[in-house]
Amino acid sequence: MKAQYPAPPWRMHGRGLFIPCAVRARDLELPDSLEPKTALGLAMGVLAFIEYTPPSPLTYRELIWMPSWVRSRDERGGDRGKKIAQYVARMYVDDPNTLEAGRVIWRLPKTFADFEERDGSVRVRADDGTRLSLSFRPFGARVPMKSGISTLQAPPGELVRFGSSFRAEAQGATYHIDEFRSDHPAWRSFQTARPLPRLATYFPSFEALMKEPEILIKDSSASTS
Numbered sequence: 001m002k003a004q005y006p007a008p009p010w011r012m013h014g015r016g017l018f019i020p021c022a023v024r025a026r027d028l029e030l031p032d033s034l035e036p037k038t039a040l041g042l043a044m045g046v047l048a049f050i051e052y053t054p055p056s057p058l059t060y061r062e063l064i065w066m067p068s069w070v071r072s073r074d075e076r077g078g079d080r081g082k083k084i085a086q087y088v089a090r091m092y093v094d095d096p097n098t099l100e101a102g103r104v105i106w107r108l109p110k111t112f113a114d115f116e117e118r119d120g121s122v123r124v125r126a127d128d129g130t131r132l133s134l135s136f137r138p139f140g141a142r143v144p145m146k147s148g149i150s151t152l153q154a155p156p157g158e159l160v161r162f163g164s165s166f167r168a169e170a171q172g173a174t175y176h177i178d179e180f181r182s183d184h185p186a187w188r189s190f191q192t193a194r195p196l197p198r199l200a201t202y203f204p205s206f207e208a209l210m211k212e213p214e215i216l217i218k219d220s221s222a223s224t225s
Contacts, residue, residue: 007212011207015057015207017201017203024193036068047063048062049134070087124153134177137173140172144168146169150164161213169205173200174199
């Protein structure tokens with residue numbers, strides 16, 4: 001059955017956990033057209049678990065590994081291509097519609113996975129063999145905030161920027177990685193990453209606007225296989 005999803009922008013609602021990590025620059029594996037933003041041999045990475053709920057146009061759960069902020073090495077992207085954004089190395093979702101939409105619209109490396117939630121924990125079992133389980137506990141007062149996030153992806157022959165803005169309630173959270181194993185190259189930088197510190201940011205509720213992507217570079221002669 002053909003995947004069904006709306007055209008962007010998407011107005012999404014949900015909750016999410018964001019875990020900051022210090023990533024060794026020498027362990028980063030990025031497309032040749034992207035360069036990482038590092039300091040003292042380290043990049044700032046983020047592991048995120050997000051659940052999108054009604055009235056979102058699609059409802060699903062996802063796990064994301066973003067190992068570094070990056071910029072384009074290619075001047076053809078112009079000033080926009082040189083801006084800093086996060087690079088998504090791996091993303092797992094449990095809905096086939098958003099799987100297809102993410103790949104087609106935003107060029108994100110989405111892969112299918114099963115998610116199981118129970119008593120403040122989530123277990124992810126992905127089609128590529130990755131296994132990750134984490135538990136977390138929110139604490140403290142909820143603080144309203146507004147912010148935004150952008151990503152920069154570089155599939156063959158392209159440079160694609162995706163931006164979103166959101167407003168949310170935020171609070172602290174403690175967490176623990178209960179299980180992790182993966183042979184996928186995108187996770188090598190996570191295996192040696194260090195938490196900063198062992199605290200996370202939890203959004204018990206948010207509303208986000210996922211904007212239409214910007215195709216900064218498109219080379220029709222490049223292979224997209």
